[in-house]
Amino acid sequence: MKIKKILIPIGGRANYSSIKSLLYKLKDSENFNLKILLFASAILDRYGNVKEEIQNDGFNIDKEIDCIIEGETPLTMAKTTGLALIELSTALNELKPDYVFTIGDRYETMATAIAASYMNIPLIHTMGGEVSGTIDERIRHAVTKLSDLHFPASEDAKNRILKLGENKLNVFNVGCPRIDTVKAVLEKDPKINRSQLLLRCTTQEARSTPSTDDFIDFSKPFLLVSQHPVTTEFGENEHHINQTLEAIEECDTPAVILWPNSDAGSDEVSRGMRKWRERTKFTKMHFFKDLDNSLYIKLMAATGCLVGNSSSGIREGAFIGTPVVNIGTRQNNRERGANVIDVDPKKSLIVEAIKKQLNTGRYPRNSIYGDGSASDKIIKILKKI
Template structure:
């Protein structure tokens, strides 16, 4: 423990959460007034979801604690139980680390455990990316975490205005932009083709490896928790569309959500019946490499927020399927479609024909991490919160 430094504990619960906070963690690690404490929990530690812990350690971060709290089932009941176990385990971790503040990221269901444990232990809670709108369970989680939080670091002015309308103190809401856009800026400034050429040896997947120097599409489709019983049929439709296009496809496995078991079964069944000559399935990539992969692609298909955020900055054409990102502010690079074969196929072909879009700064200018570190070093940390309207 370092004297006279603020102990800021960042809890990372899933592989996408790391890209949302990486540059802020790097800035905090180097800040003379901050002692960074990194806690990994939930699916960030699991091999079948990409095991983000290896990437985080490779980036030079010491792990202060690991919390294994994911229960099998990948349904609504296991999500609730996973959250409950997370509260119990994180309470013990926070008691041992004694942080001055805890940082929780975005809107995944596991973040509720971080928020409840910190709040009940009178530890100031800092929320990254509150104030946004998407629908489904993420919406409830995000706004619930916002109400438990004491400091808000939002990604857009639109999100800041929404939190003020929700009764949060304007003085404690800071529009920093999204730290993942910092990585997008780095990627936009580097030789992307040089990066992707080394991926064959670096990442092992299933199926026929893609020639990264040739045109390809990327698919990231996660289950929608309010439609989890449809997850298999929804992913099977997308698989059939991509197969009909007869183009190389890099497909990422889903997050750990209610319905991900159905999504995974749909992918495995497809692999068994298909020749897979055009499909390559991956679990995870390092954040810089992942965005370089997207920047170099023809189109991103699916329902991941990366299509709304980072792809807007990178100008990558996106086809967003279904309701998972409903309400989230998007750039001109996104076409929204429902789960319909012809509509989806037509939208993908339209985006491929269009090619790259102009860069958008909807979610930041690429310098968020340093702003966040400076705010966390100086902001008044308090747990005394009164809601006003």
């Protein structure tokens, strides 16, 4: 049997967390030659040192390419996609993979899909067929039409891919690989390393860190906040994050707050966070540039409520049973469990929803996005192609 060379481009921390469980399976299988390409925000330190995390997890990085154009505006995001397409085409010509495996719905996913398609390299896509807010849904469906093999994360997503006209023999509902990682982390050790988290705290722009006594006691209720820019609402994102931060202060609950991703509007969210920290005397908020995936999962399992607009509240949150307050339009219409309360980006509504979720507590596990076996299913199918 021919060993299949599979290239997986990773464009950021979210990409890596979405595919990490499958990378282990591919690496350990004698049927595949795994190649990893790192690009986009994955190689920028200000969005987290993903490279170091990947290497610490035991993977080799075969290629790195620079393609991010600074600015975090719709213009620079479009230009970054174009530059990524140029650089990825060169990398694909050099690495000559048998298959390219791409993830989700981001601009780097679009560049990957176009490059592979024009170069006649079969494209494998995971987490297609879903609906959501912003431009992500359009990209996701466009990538679906460019892909040859589909691994959607739910039955609803599978049916939507089929309605787009894809061959039913090439569409497999396997669940979300991110759930595999959640299951593995929580079964191994769900305990939060408080000292490790304290060291990574970037309170006051990393100029100072809180003392051990002032830091969060994770045995008591705390909030986890992950709010990214909404690309189709460029110009409004600073106001949105201000509403969230004001709501958290009113709730008077300690909070772990994560920096936004690199989408258009990222600077707006970051600016809102910086201004807030400069003018507020509220000391219960602790800001982090990035957290490794396993630590984030443990925080999701322990938090009284996840606040923001991250898809992790929809996917991992359903499986873990995390109470979630989902703010704004970024996750519009995405399939979700009972653990999610949707609100507009308005302080009073956010406060009301947070208090309700803190009083409700954990939700029953919902396997809407899989049971933690997605990677095993994907490997089994890939061996047959």
